[in-house]
Amino acid sequence: MVADAAARGIRERDETGRIGILSADGDEPYTRPALTKKLWTDPDFTWEQVPLNTVADTGADLRLNTLVTRIDRFGRAVETADGETVGYRRLLLATGSRPRTIPAPEGDDRVVAFRSAHDYRRLRDLATRGGRIIVVGGGYIGTEIAAALVQNGVETELVFPDETLGASQFPPALAERHQALFVDGGVRLVPGRRVEEIRAEGNILHAVLDDGGVRAGDAVVIGLGADPVVDLAAEAELAVDDGVLVDEHLTTSDDSIWAAGDIAVYPDPILGRSRVEHVDNATEMGEAAGRAMAGEEAPYRHTPYFYSQVFGTRWEAVGTVDASRDPLTVDLDDGRAVVYYRDETGAPIGVLLWNVSDARDSARAVLVDRERSEPALRARIR
Numbered sequence: 310m311v312a313d314a315a316a317r318g319i320r321e322r323d324e325t326g327r328i329g330i331l332s333a334d335g336d337e338p339y340t341r342p343a344l345t346k347k348l349w350t351d352p353d354f355t356w357e358q359v360p361l362n363t364v365a366d367t368g369a370d371l372r373l374n375t376l377v378t379r380i381d382r383f384g385r386a387v388e389t390a391d392g393e394t395v396g397y398r399r400l401l402l403a404t405g406s407r408p409r410t411i412p413a414p415e416g417d418d419r420v421v422a423f424r425s426a427h428d429y430r431r432l433r434d435l436a437t438r439g440g441r442i443i444v445v446g447g448g449y450i451g452t453e454i455a456a457a458l459v460q461n462g463v464e465t466e467l468v469f470p471d472e473t474l475g476a477s478q479f480p481p482a483l484a485e486r487h488q489a490l491f492v493d494g495g496v497r498l499v500p501g502r503r504v505e506e507i508r509a510e511g512n513i514l515h516a517v518l519d520d521g522g523v524r525a526g527d528a529v530v531i532g533l534g535a536d537p538v539v540d541l542a543a544e545a546e547l548a549v550d551d552g553v554l555v556d557e558h559l560t561t562s563d564d565s566i567w568a569a570g571d572i573a574v575y576p577d578p579i580l581g582r583s584r585v586e587h588v589d590n591a592t593e594m595g596e597a598a599g600r601a602m603a604g605e606e607a608p609y610r611h612t613p614y615f616y617s618q619v620f621g622t623r624w625e626a627v628g629t630v631d632a633s634r635d636p637l638t639v640d641l642d643d644g645r646a647v648v649y650y651r652d653e654t655g656a657p658i659g660v661l662l663w664n665v666s667d668a669r670d671s672a673r674a675v676l677v678d679r680e681r682s683e684p685a686l687r688a689r690i691r
């Protein structure tokens with residue numbers, strides 16, 4: 310998603326410069342959020358709306374199925390798995406994230422660690438075969454996929470470690486409401502459990518739980534979060550910790566190399582040093598990186614929001630969403646709610662908007678103002 314946004318950012322300042330995109334993916338850049346949401350739940354949303362049309366819109370030279378294996382910083386070139394060398398004047402690293410997984414039968418295509426368009430097509434196929442699908446993990450991918458499957462008539466079971474679905478993110482009353490969406494939607498919940506491995510027993514897959522129990526299914530989706538793909542940057546000896554370190558111009562420790570999106574640890578003007586694995590961050594930072602590569606000197610100042618949507622309920626957030634950070638819930642009309650997460654001093658460090666639209670800028674302002682008075686906070690977003 311960063312690659313597409315960056316190509317557009319470059320074109321804002323430079324109509325003719327050559328842009329090359331080397332991607333390990335087999336599909337041209339596409340909108341990932343649709344893979345767990347609209348493609349399953351919106352009958353008017355079709356596959357044709359998934360690609361971002363990067364090549365047609367920007368004239369980039371896109372090479373798919375091309376894995377970059379090494380950066381030669383001093384020769385200003387990258388090497389690919391096919392043994393090709395591609396030179397650059399300016400390089401953007403946008404390698405995204407790799408889904409975490411658990412031990413499973415090698416090469417079994419009924420087990421999907423969900424991330425890509427290829428994974429979506431695989432799961433669509435599995436979903437049409439009938440039978441039960443087990444979803445592992447109660448985060449964004451697990452919850453969205455479980456909702457998507459059950460709304461498409463698939464018998465769906467969701468295994469997650471929290472006692473209530475969402476309890477590590479939302480305060481108890483909101484987590485109960487969140488969980489009720491899934492119970493009412495027909496998802497069978499297996500709370501308080503982790504899956505340790507997947508075993509194949511004949512035609513059936515067994516998800517082995519941490520208490521020794523077993524859940525049987527015909528396919529398994531793994532949604533256990535993702536790790537930033539920083540190998541290339543680390544091997545090239547760029548500064549890396551939890552991600553690739555960039556400055557306010559999105560430049561790495563090598564001033565010919567930029568990084569953006571899921572892999573970038575950047576100085577956020579409100580949140581401080583951050584790494585964000587969400588789409589608003591990818592598109593805004595990607596575009597800014599493209600502009601910076603084409604000569605823009607203004608620093609990157611955007612604080613991203615993130616969102617999820619299940620069973621028609623949408624929540625958005627800015628900053629920290631963590632139920633252990635002293636949450637203050639403000640219930641609004643029509644079942645809407647705002648949650649303020651606070652640090653040890655009582656200052657807000659995150660704002661969750663539950664079915665509240667058009668309030669992202671207000672949420673950012675709350676974080677800037679660090680308002681500690683509870684009555685004042687309660688009045689901020691209505």
Ligand SMILES: Cc1cc2nc3c(=O)[nH]c(=O)nc-3n(C[C@H](O)[C@H](O)[C@H](O)COP(=O)(O)OP(=O)(O)OC[C@H]3O[C@@H](n4cnc5c(N)ncnc54)[C@H](O)[C@@H]3O)c2cc1C
Nearest residue numbers: 310311332333334341342377404405570571586587588591
């Ligand atoms: C299924 C799904 C649903 C999502 N839904 C939401 C949502 O609802 N809301 C939200 O805020 N965020 C959502 N996200 C997160 C959002 O999509 C990501 O944050 C965003 O895609 C990150 O963009 P990126 O360009 O950094 O990484 P990616 O989009 O992952 O792109 C990285 C690309 O780099 C390629 N690559 C990696 N290594 C190499 C290499 N060595 N050589 C060549 N190519 C390489 C990969 O193949 C991939 O094509 C979702 C993510 C997924 C997976």
